[in-house]
Amino acid sequence: MQSEALFARLMSRKAAAMLARNTVVSCFAFALGLVVLWALVHFETWGKVEAGAVSFVVANSLHYILGRSWIFQGTDRSVAEGYLHFLANAGAGLLVTITLYAAFLHFTAINYIVARVIVSLFAGLAVFVLNAVFNFRQL
Numbered sequence: 001m002q003s004e005a006l007f008a009r010l011m012s013r014k015a016a017a018m019l020a021r022n023t024v025v026s027c028f029a030f031a032l033g034l035v036v037l038w039a040l041v042h043f044e045t046w047g048k049v050e051a052g053a054v055s056f057v058v059a060n061s062l063h064y065i066l067g068r069s070w071i072f073q074g075t076d077r078s079v080a081e082g083y084l085h086f087l088a089n090a091g092a093g094l095l096v097t098i099t100l101y102a103a104f105l106h107f108t109a110i111n112y113i114v115a116r117v118i119v120s121l122f123a124g125l126a127v128f129v130l131n132a133v134f135n136f137r138q139l
Contacts, residue, residue, distance in 0.1 A: 033059030072136035085135040
């Protein structure tokens, strides 16, 4: 029963609207993250996995700032508490992102930027659901 109710909430118009706003914010934050990734690899000669982790944190911090005010409007969580929950969810996303990213780099010949884009689709949806349901409690 509870899983059916959650599924219904995730398939609602409200969820679709939030996912649309999340997509806009995610694309903007992700683009910034890709620029940071590229700059760290090409100008600072960081390792690709380490640079991927740093760019992920930068993008997610921006995502929280924009997401709190636009995606998840009306949350009753304080800014600090919401950010801590957001970081915890981002940590789960980071684990998925870096694990899959490292696997793509190790097991395929896919370009590191393309690999990062593919991985972001999986991790991004998972983090959206975690934030919408558990952090900001909007669904």
